Amino acid sequence: MGRHIARPDPRAHWLLLLLGILALFAALSFHGYVSGVSGGTGRPATGGPAARPATDAPAASESGAAGGPVLRFDGAAPASRNMPGRTIALTFDDGPDPVWTPRVLDVLRRHGAHATFFVVGSRVHAHPELVRRILAEGHELGSHTFTHADIAALPDWRRDVELALTRNAIAGATGRHVTSFRPPFSSTPAALDAAGMGALRDAAETGHFAVLADLDTRDWQRPGVDRIVASATPERGGGAVVLMHDGGGDRSQTLAALDRLLPTLSKQGYRFTTVSAGLGAARSDLPAGGAAELRGTALRYAQTAAGWVSAAMAVLLGVALVLGLLRLAVQLVCARIHLRRVRRRWQRPVEILDSVTVIVPAYNEAANIAATVRSLVGSHYPALEVIVVDDGSTDGIADIVESLGLPRVRVIRQANAGKPAALNTGIRHARADLLVLVDGDTVFQPDTVHRLVQGFADPAVGAISGNTKVANRRRLLGRWQHLEYVIGFNLDRRMYDVLGCMPTIPGAIGAFRREVLVDVAGVPTDTLAEDTDLTMSVLRSGWKVIYEESAVAWTEAPSSLRQLWRQRYRWCYGTMQAMWKHRGALAERGPGGRLGRRGLPYLMIFQVVLPLTAPAVDVFALYGLLFLPWSQLALAWFGLLALQALTAAYALRLDRERFGPLWSLPFQQVLYRQVMYLVVVQSVVTALVGNRLRWQRVTRTGEAAVLVDAGVRPAS
Structure with missing residues (x-):
């Protein structure tokens, strides 16, 4: 990926956001006072x-x-x-x-x-x-x-x-x-x-x-x-x-x-x-006197405006609630449908014996690369090769991999050009017709590759998403991300699969036919969410994209708020780039049309629009604490929390995960989601002012590699 030249990030928008929140709270408070x-x-x-x-x-x-x-x-x-x-x-x-x-x-x-x-x-x-x-x-x-x-x-x-x-x-x-x-x-x-x-x-x-x-x-x-x-x-x-x-x-x-x-x-x-x-x-x-009349008139306009603001907020809250409940209902229905599909698929397993090349782009992944490569070589798949592309690392990744002396592993060195370029290098050197793209911090289970490629028995399937799981979940931040992956990402993927509009195959684990990657001219280099951009291109080329939940890959999630912010900032900004790039799908037919008329509106509503309104909704909640009966607020909040907890329990059960992390769900709703909403605000402002965001890499500690390499299932 070419290097982006970035102007300084905008800072004034945070002040404007704060002033807007204060103005909104003042208007709501005035309305609460006068009403x-x-x-x-x-x-x-x-x-x-x-x-x-x-x-x-x-x-x-x-x-x-x-x-x-x-x-x-x-x-x-x-x-x-x-x-x-x-x-x-x-x-x-x-x-x-x-x-x-x-x-x-x-x-x-x-x-x-x-x-x-x-x-x-x-x-x-x-x-x-x-x-x-x-x-x-x-x-x-x-x-x-x-x-x-x-x-x-x-x-x-x-x-x-x-x-x-x-x-x-x-x-x-x-x-x-x-x-x-x-x-x-x-x-x-x-x-x-x-x-x-x-x-x-x-x-x-x-x-x-x-x-x-x-x-x-x-x-x-x-x-x-x-x-x-x-x-x-x-x-x-x-x-x-x-x-x-x-x-x-x-x-x-x-x-x-x-x-x-x-x-x-x-x-x-x-x-x-x-x-x-x-x-x-x-x-x-x-x-x-005239001054008293002027004050009264100004006060009347202020009260009218505050009433409009309050009414608008009530409508917004109602719309958000209805959309959220509809989303949940669709997710749960699709999860049941997807579960039946998966059961039918594995009642008649197809042995895919085509050779598979696993491509691992890596830049300064010394903490995890050895565990990643060993897990791949240890896969229960007969015809598999591994290509590690060292993208100009400074921590000796290539030497580490070569020192392992593992069979069917090749190392390619190149000057630093970014992850998409490293993936394309690996694609050019791959010998197999089925390619699995893997991040350098990801660890596979022995049956992951076998389960991942089963869907290619359907000749219409061009790409398959695996199931990414958070390995380092012992700390609170890791638990929150674990819940997010299981409840949000994986429920969404089941829904996308059923609706035929999968927008993203995660970079941690995805399988592609070589001819598909040729059709779309390889991994795109002009957006920061290359995995989303690539998946959308596959759909628009007429191929089906499905989700295989049993193909599990363990990844190391960001372990600090700073690293989490950088990762999600890149994801969000890159996703918006990909949505804009593929807006033409709205007028297409087939898989591309399903992406345009199902996937893109869903992403726009639930990953951009509603998160942008979340700060206002939180201000409305604070207003409610001051001006509405606490009993009603408590009933509404605990009711929604109970609904979320039931959904989370169902999602954890689908992923065969323990229910232990559920205790952290209320704290996730209060703290973690605020960070995610602010990430969206930052990304939208960056896009609107025309800034280009540089590639931002998350620092790895190797914790996930230690846990999984030792054969220990991450604790919940």
């Missing part, structure tokens, strides 16, 4: 919301106020006021609601009544037209916090934020700001405790006065129309502030009660008006 609204009066409790209990809590009158529902703390001492006789100030909480608020307004207009609406700031942003209609029809606005939060339970800074955001939201929608305030989860003055009183005092410091209620209809409980009407009717002709709701749930009973209450009490001489008009005071909503 964390609970409808109805009171805290959530068993059987529904409930107002703040008054037990062991001093009433408003005991705190210096006169006990009326309208409380002011802007004077030398707290003061309260009551509605005059036969004056009812209807108040509605938790809106605006796109369904119920217009209906409430229609009823009020039909009966010529006015009311005060205590609106939730985040809902004002969602429905600004309803707030404008409230004012246009002569009603009054008040604040009900931004997220329907229990301000008595909030820190001081959060109280200020809730009130300021609500004031800005109303200013942005209407050009006015409000001074009246009703705290969520409140009812009558008698229900105020010390914490609630303190919260009202804090609100007064930001220019608000409090409006509680004389009569709480508790309509959010839907007690029935008669009960609501009775709860809203003052005794003996008195006046009252009446608490009702136009949002937060089904308000059909509220509408029916309102339609009955208004004409009934009007005939008794009651008037229905706003809180300020009822007290004979000036309106509580005042003109806002």
